[in-house]
Amino acid sequence: MFQTNEQLLKAEIIAIGNEITTGLIQESNSTYMAKRLNEEGVDVARVVSIGDIESDIENVINEALRKSNIVITTGGLGPTHDDITKKVLTNMFKSEPKQDPKVLQDIENFFRNRGKTIPEYSKPQSIVPHNAEILYNEKGTAPGFLFKRNGNSLYVLPGVPLEMRHLFEKYIAVDVRKTGKNKIGHRILNTTGITESKLWEQIGAIEPLNDNVQIASLPSHLGIRIRLSATGENEAETQEKLDKAERFFQDKIPELIYGKNDESLEEIIGRLLLDKNQKLSVAESCTGGLIGHRLTNISGSSEYFLEGMTTYTNEAKIKRLGVPENIIETYGAVSRETAIAMAEGMRKVSGADFAVSVTGIAGPTGGTKEKPVGLTYIAVSGEWVCECQQFIFPQDRERNKERAAQSALNLLRLELLKID
Amino acid sequence: MFQTNEQLLKAEIIAIGNEITTGLIQESNSTYMAKRLNEEGVDVARVVSIGDIESDIENVINEALRKSNIVITTGGLGPTHDDITKKVLTNMFKSEPKQDPKVLQDIENFFRNRGKTIPEYSKPQSIVPHNAEILYNEKGTAPGFLFKRNGNSLYVLPGVPLEMRHLFEKYIAVDVRKTGKNKIGHRILNTTGITESKLWEQIGAIEPLNDNVQIASLPSHLGIRIRLSATGENEAETQEKLDKAERFFQDKIPELIYGKNDESLEEIIGRLLLDKNQKLSVAESCTGGLIGHRLTNISGSSEYFLEGMTTYTNEAKIKRLGVPENIIETYGAVSRETAIAMAEGMRKVSGADFAVSVTGIAGPTGGTKEKPVGLTYIAVSGEWVCECQQFIFPQDRERNKERAAQSALNLLRLELLKID
Incomplete structure (x- = not known):
């Protein structure tokens, strides 16, 4: 499929669109593809974002095709006048435009399934270059x-993430x-609840693994990932x-690893x-x-999540x-005592097991010297247990909220693990 | 500052790090800078992401400096062995390494403010190239x-977003x-609650603006932005x-525009x-x-947000x-009648004005033919009003949740606007 003498296939990703180079959208297609290519053993040499400019698109693609086995572009295939990728490629590859009946049928079906007929402006999308293989997009x-x-x-x-992912998996991953x-x-291996330096201190010497695996430490404000x-x-x-390497880490830090890969x-x-x-x-x-919100992002969470209350006021x-x-009155709304009373009260009033x-004080205002x-207190209440932990999160309001939620879920996880 | 004969300054952004080209992190520094440069009237020609590889870094920087007035790199300045950007630049610009006493002082202060002394591994960060201007990082x-x-x-x-933004605003934005x-x-102009085609139908002819402004339509699942x-x-x-252009749109679609720029x-x-x-x-x-969660992302929300309840079960x-x-029993938990009873009940029980x-049914399971x-119902209850709207969101669980939240906030906004 790809001609190469080297150990790994080499790839380059090109994201096309003025909305990217003007910072109007956060480009994320390349992150998905870089991750997936990496998982499939392909080395991504670089990712380039450029605007909808004919000469730029042509130059970047030509250069990439000289250096890489696999070049992937996203974006610029839509029906509007600033979508020029197809036109640029037709020139580059001296293609004749022809109508593909299967593509036309696909587009008609797409609209029919939505109770619509194909609009005039979508019909040109069935015109394809004669010398390209078509990647059919359902x-x-x-x-x-x-x-x-x-x-x-x-x-x-195409640049629409859902469509890009579909075609990536259907064609590129299969070819690779x-x-x-x-x-x-x-x-x-995903960990949370420990600083990077303490994590590696607790793991200790990793030399026994060195011949077999490479290890990377990936910190974020929600935890350290070990790759x-x-x-x-x-x-x-x-x-x-x-x-073998996973077993090594599971032995050293069994409770710190909460999940694997995307879990x-x-x-x-x-x-x-x-x-x-x-x-x-x-x-x-x-x-x-x-x-x-996080708990209910999981499909089926209504099987175990009864209810939530956000008691923002003291009342x-x-x-x-x-x-x-x-x-x-005695300890304040942000205190160990209040956190415990909240968790125990919630458990009783809702009839939940946990x-x-x-x-806490998310900031940036509302803090005092004391x-x-x-400053944040997190408590977990169960029939036989009530645990409370104190944290001082050092970041901005949104990240402090995110860290508090992450820490609460982790404390809950540790308590759930103790149940026989 | 920058020598150029053209109308606009031209920039290129280079994000450096294996964690980017392997898809382990979502690179977002370039989106911030592209947006800010664009606001400052600088044209971003392209954004390149590459790994921590000496020859790649050198080639991309050399090429960018031939074509662009402003080249910005992020990443690879940390103290660990895979951070090689400074080393590469020292070679490229034939720099002599020298210690900068003010940088050393800054680093010592940084740790002192956190109750720590400067660790051995951080000291080399005060070694700088003699022929570079230093961008002091507080x-x-x-x-x-x-x-x-x-x-x-x-x-x-540096690649840490907080530090990158600080130095961007302190030096680059000022120089530009x-x-x-x-x-x-x-x-x-941010709109929500209307499809792209209906929005432009309602706006009608925009020719009167053509001489003065360019207009772009930026759709997402949370609304259409007009740029x-x-x-x-x-x-x-x-x-x-x-x-003048804003007044034109405010006249045509006064209620659809909820805010401007990042609001x-x-x-x-x-x-x-x-x-x-x-x-x-x-x-x-x-x-x-x-x-x-969204309402409480706003600092000071405790002034008006009393409480929230997530009543996931019927009970x-x-x-x-x-x-x-x-x-x-009669209408089901997902019904207009239940939505209204929830809003009215919440208002009464909490003593809030609104x-x-x-x-709704977020999916992917739980749907029936009827x-x-x-399918989602959203209601707003106030002392003199109770409004309810029905939606059918067509996407995945997370985006259906996001659209439901956005629609609820928008319905609330429209009701609040009616208060004298």
């Missing part, structure tokens, strides 16, 4: 194209796998090396609650509903959750 | 650099303004053209509630807490909000 109205030059491949995809070159493998990469003679050998804390918690047949409710304050904490007035609560911005 | 430990070649400028910034070339101006761009002989003339719906609602001295509470179901809807059991409610996935 998710939208713009087909993709595959051009070849000197054994290198140029994939031309056919080469049999994808012997590299990756695995990510393992291995290369084997075949898929089974690669996976075996990754399994989120809310997904893990959902599984734990289902497995252990436990119901959950949530009492929030400074997080404003973010914990409930709501007292009335809804039964937090004793004198606790708030309740988690958060109260209770600075970022 | 927000972190890596200083930036400015190199010059043939009148073009190479700004070298000194050139006096920034006569281009932009303004964005106005104008170029004048000076800043006042540019702004006058934008004002969010939650920000606008916060201002309306403060202005009109109204208190708000929220009853959510399928949105899971997202509306409360919670009945017990917390007083939704009559027979309403749920309450907004959402009930009540498909995406």
